[in-house]
Amino acid sequence: MPLITCPDCQREISDSAPACPGCGRPHGELQNDFLRADERPYRPKKRSRGRAAARLFIIINIGWLACVLGVAFLNDHGAFDGVRMPSFIPSVAVDFHAGGEGIIRQLGSDIIGKLSRESASCSRHAKIDTVITERDWLFSRTGASSLFISGGNDTALKLEYRLELAGDKMYAIPKDPDSAQQALAAFLITGCH
Incomplete structure (x- = not known):
């Protein structure tokens, strides 16, 4: 039983079927319109809309x-330069990462200066190792920063800050002032190493 193709719906059906089960087109007197599967002309498949x-x-x-x-x-x-940004876009006058890192590095320098005045060992060993600054999200005016001060004998002090941008000014606030003071005191007691 050879298969033929319905000219209306392109479905393969038996040549003995009285009508196409797909579209209902009668098969009897209009058999000349039907082609055998091996006699069909080549038709490229339509591309799916997913690819497009x-x-x-x-x-x-x-x-x-x-x-x-x-x-x-x-x-x-x-x-x-000199172009004013629309008000719905957060201020770009202060680059958040560069401004935040600059403030935290300045705080780190101040801390190292105080440690150096308290301990000669700290003046020799303490230095700013790394500053990491991150925004809360892409256009956020707040973020966080971590300051790592290294000492001798592979010791390090980590201080964490909350950053807030208000207008053209950036503020650094210790996340936990009490634990920061305790960590700083412990670092000083060991002589920064």
């Missing part, structure tokens, strides 16, 4: 990436 949607998604994302990189490049080369 995926391509569109990729093209849009590449476009966004190009825009972001272009703006960043122009900003680095002074193209936006």
